[in-house]
Amino acid sequence: MRCVRADPAGADPAGAGPAGAGPAGAGTERAGVGRPGGPWLGSGPMDVLIHLFVGLHIIGIAALLGGFLTQMKAMGEGTARFGPAMLHGALTMLVTGVILVGLNQADDQSVDNIKIGVKLALLIVILGLVYVKRDEEKVDKGLFGLVGLLTTVNVFIAVLWT
Numbered sequence: 001m002r003c004v005r006a007d008p009a010g011a012d013p014a015g016a017g018p019a020g021a022g023p024a025g026a027g028t029e030r031a032g033v034g035r036p037g038g039p040w041l042g043s044g045p046m047d048v049l050i051h052l053f054v055g056l057h058i059i060g061i062a063a064l065l066g067g068f069l070t071q072m073k074a075m076g077e078g079t080a081r082f083g084p085a086m087l088h089g090a091l092t093m094l095v096t097g098v099i100l101v102g103l104n105q106a107d108d109q110s111v112d113n114i115k116i117g118v119k120l121a122l123l124i125v126i127l128g129l130v131y132v133k134r135d136e137e138k139v140d141k142g143l144f145g146l147v148g149l150l151t152t153v154n155v156f157i158a159v160l161w162t
């Protein structure tokens, strides 16, 4: 489900974990709560930062997909438009996504470049369409539907591609 995973080779050469806790080779698995002897319970300051940006990433999806879903009736009538929420949501996805890649790399988590590349490519199409048509009062239903479809596909790529 994640674009990143703890490096199985043990990217923590000291074997020390974020707080210098845990025996050598305890690993760097972020989500685990069972790091023996570790006071962080799998959640150091870097994890908190990453999770904050995952939260912002999800707020971006909410704005983009919410903007689409609330206009499905208008889409059927051919009167839907790409409102500011959709544009700002798409931009938020891009900015937080790029920051998440950087944070995960800084945290020695390996990033699935193909998955990220596919998500990025789809988002660029979404962002391009929403940006170019942002001032149009009525957007063609096919184009509007395509943005909703690509956003939904990206959600499922994010959660199903392991």
Ligand code: HEM
Pocket (backbone or CB within 6 Å): 001, 002, 003, 004, 050, 054, 057, 061, 093, 094, 096, 097, 098, 100, 101, 104, 116, 119, 120, 123, 126, 150, 151, 154, 155, 158, 159
């Ligand atoms: C419409 C576009 C996008 C959607 C709907 C989307 C959706 C999601 C969702 C639901 C998650 C949380 C589930 C998970 O951890 O896999 C996620 C995580 C993530 N996304 Fe996206 N994403 C989009 C675009 C992007 C882009 C463009 C990038 C990078 C350039 C990106 C990078 C990431 C990364 C690195 C994570 C993993 C965070 C972590 O687990 O530490 N996303 N995305």
